[in-house]
Amino acid sequence: MRFLSHRVVDPDRDPAESMALLNEVMDPPLDPGYSSWADSREEAGLPRSTGGRTWLLLITAILLGFLLAVAAQTLRTPDPASAEARRELRERIEATEQLGDERVEQIQTLRSEVVALQNADDEPQLDQGTVQRAAVNAGASALQGPGVILTLNDPPLSSDSRDGERVLARDLQVIVNGLWANGAEAISINDLRLTSTSTIRFAGQAIVVDLRGLARPYELKVIGPQDQLTAELSDGDTGSYLTELRSDFSILVSVTPQDEVTVPAGARLSTRFAEVHDDTTDSTKDDS
């Protein structure tokens, strides 16, 4: 009680004293350096202000301007530079893909020319049936027939999706091998025909078939014995693999039998190093 009464009777206390810090922040006084110098100059009989026309001030102003310009330039440059590089890379990728598409078209035109020339040959060395059978076996012609369409897709991204929930190149390899083993005669993935030299690989985040990147969803068109293929895809080894993909990685799988499946011709059929072995000539003649 004594303490309280002592506080109450304090007469000189400024009621705003407790707000000093807030006042300092909201309405700060002039920098003490300036006021003390101005006071001492006034006492010495000089004007309070030195004015703005001194060499020191000019040099400081030049340095300040320099600092501003250099800082602005230095801190501004990096982002546009990387954006420029990104844009250029994207343009190059698009241009290269377009070039690839053009080349594929060119290959198709050239191949049809080759076929036409072969047909036009007066003395065909091979009879037409053999040529066509070889073309079918090598995947050089588009084919049509009963079969199955199998579609794989990654599950949509959600908050509880886990890391491995996407279709991998390995999955496609297993499925394709299972299909070949069960009588499939022609397979294409996203309209890229699989031939005897085709590859299914993983490059970074994308599945690559014959050096072409694939976009989701992955659509496999298979020509072959429908009953056997659907049985394999539901009850066989491939079927259990698909079930595992569905249940463990929630990958979207759909199998639809179709009476008329069209598989396009393969894009790259020529060999780069292998040559046709000729029995009648010496195979080592090139070495001389």
Next chain:
Amino acid sequence: MIPLLGLVVGVIAGLALSPTVPLWLEPYLPIAVIAALDAVFGGIRAALDGAFNDKVFVVSVLSNVLVAALIVLLGNQLGVGAQLSTGVVVVLGLRIFSNVAAIRRHLMGA
């Protein structure tokens, strides 16, 4: 008028020369600019109060820039560089705003 002229000359020189700033100096640039701005607004306010002094101005610019850079350096060494930079920006920003408010009162009486 003369300081303004000097500022323009400095900006033009900076743009024309465009020197490469060494990488270790880059984190200090934004802080240095804000510290310098604080000193400049303090100086303008003093000039309007009729109490400007060139030596005080130069010393306040230099000390502001040096202390701000020192705080950022210390923060970087302690691993809290970003937080300390933010702190410096907030404090200097408050001072700049209050000085600008005083300048505004001088110029427009409001």
